Amino acid sequence: MVATPERLKYEVKDLNLAPQGKQRIEWAGREMPVLKQIRDRFAQEKPFEGIRLVACSHVTTETANLAIALKAGGADALLIASNPLSTQDDVAASLVSDYGIPVFAMKGEDNATYHKHVQIALDHRPNIIIDDGCDVVATLVQQRKHQLEDIIGTTEETTTGIVRLKAMLRDGALTFPAVNVNDADTKHFFDNRYGTGQSTLDGIIRATNILLAGKTIVVAGYGWCGKGTAMRARGMGANVIVTEINPVAAIEAVMDGFQVMPMDAAAAKGDIFITVTGNKHVIRGEHFDAMKDGALVANSGHFDIEIDLEALKHRSSNVKTVRNFTEEYTLKSGKSVVVLGEGRLINLTAAEGHPSAVMDMSFANQALGAEYLVKNKGKLTPDVYPIPTELDQEIARLKLQAMGFTIDALTADQIEYTNSWMTGT
Incomplete structure (x- = not known):
């Protein structure tokens, strides 16, 4: 039997699948250079020290690399599945056994088990929620109002989740800031398409x-x-x-x-x-x-x-x-x-989800979006915020660099021209 960290709670299908899962997580990581650079910085700066974080996402090799980066940043992180059929069981096992991250997810779990895992995630009393479809946030707002004071904010991965968050905001039910990862240029142009x-x-x-x-x-x-x-x-x-x-x-x-x-x-x-x-x-x-x-x-x-x-x-x-x-x-x-x-x-x-190279940028947005919420704790009013343009641009720059491409930069004369309204044709 594969050894697990002491007292770590989890619910996965079979811990003996961990060696295969670890290999696959590492293989995916080769295609995720932007997230790796963020993880290396997180390991030094520890932006999530003292932060309880829940991630509700498809438990894939790519999500595993995000979870590992968040833990490297000091987060007390817990992972659940955002869909009953999307979990890769070997990945879930490896996250528990090899990385000490509590995971509650099994491929094929029924709806009752799925909703039980949402409740387990909220039992973690998160300060940050990384959501995919808004189920954790919606359950929190409807059933756990006494925990709202714990929340710094949430990041949301999907179009569906953003629609729900905006409806909550419209109804006055959203009492904390949410970062719209889905509409970041480096997310929807590439991940979605x-x-x-x-x-x-x-x-x-x-x-x-x-x-x-x-x-x-x-x-x-x-x-x-x-x-x-x-x-x-x-x-x-x-x-x-x-x-x-x-x-x-x-x-x-x-x-x-x-x-x-x-x-x-x-x-x-x-x-x-x-x-x-x-x-x-x-x-x-x-x-x-x-x-x-x-x-x-x-x-x-x-x-x-x-x-x-x-x-x-x-x-x-x-x-x-x-x-x-x-x-x-x-x-x-x-x-x-x-x-x-x-x-x-x-x-x-039926397959493995998006290729790792695409999710590299999506999960870079998730990681930096969560960091943005922590850095701005208490400064943001309840609203659905876009990823800051400078973060979006930085992710694109790092991705291009990792792919071996360079682009032009504006000359001083061009910068002056674009900032002036007095020069015409």
Whole structure:
């Protein structure tokens, strides 16, 4: 049995998986040079000394490198999963055994266990919450008001979580500052676009081993995640249809060369459907009724409610597992609809999530966002704050440097020109 630090509480699937997990964490770390530089600085400066920190995130090799950096900075850190199916069990085991970080996460945990882990995280009485989807913060605000005085602030990783935080702020329920990591340029331009685009198709291919070339793929939503998914699907030879509710995003999709139509029209045309909207019931009962026999349905938005699975179950006479993470629903009409990953994040359910090189910048934002909150304790009013531009730019500079690229700098004459309103053409 792998030894664990004394008195460390945890709940993982199997500690004997730790050696494999450690190898994978170290492999991912090779692709995360920005976070490594931040970790090295944290180890010297200890910005989180005396800070209790809870991270609710997908327990992957990349998240492990973030957790290790936070602990190096002095944080009393605890990690839980942000999704019941996204945990990599060997990584969770290694974080406990090799790094002494308490983890409460198991791949395939049921909803009751997931919510129990949220409560365990709040039992840690965090000062800083790093959230992915806002479940920990929402539970705190609704059920643990007596702990609000402990909170310095929170950072949020996802579009879904930012929507919830802004709703809390609008309702007067947000009583502490929140840092919007999701909308940092070095996050959504790369994580949401290149990360989601590649990893979503990776998950679909691993779950089905299907050829994408020649298929018609319907992408619901043309935000940054939808842009990346549509771009990569076209790159694999698919014919791509985009559905949208935002007329500006729809025009952009048209000008990017994609067909655009309502889901009611796309439902009969698609071979594969991918939801990336952050909303609920984007694919509904009437859409299942219109789909081709054998249509595949997958979600890469944060929550599984993007696909109305209850409506599908109501229409079905039988459900069977045909491959790992692949369930075939036989409709009462006789045709079938195949759901991947139980409607949860397909890139993390059936694959390994975003590539490490992309998450390097996202988690650099998380680390620096948390440090920003600590440095500004008591100075920030309750609000949803963007990542400071100087931090965003520094992350991009470090990433470029690590990739071996350099860029130009403004000359003194150019700086004078850009700061002057008196010089014209």
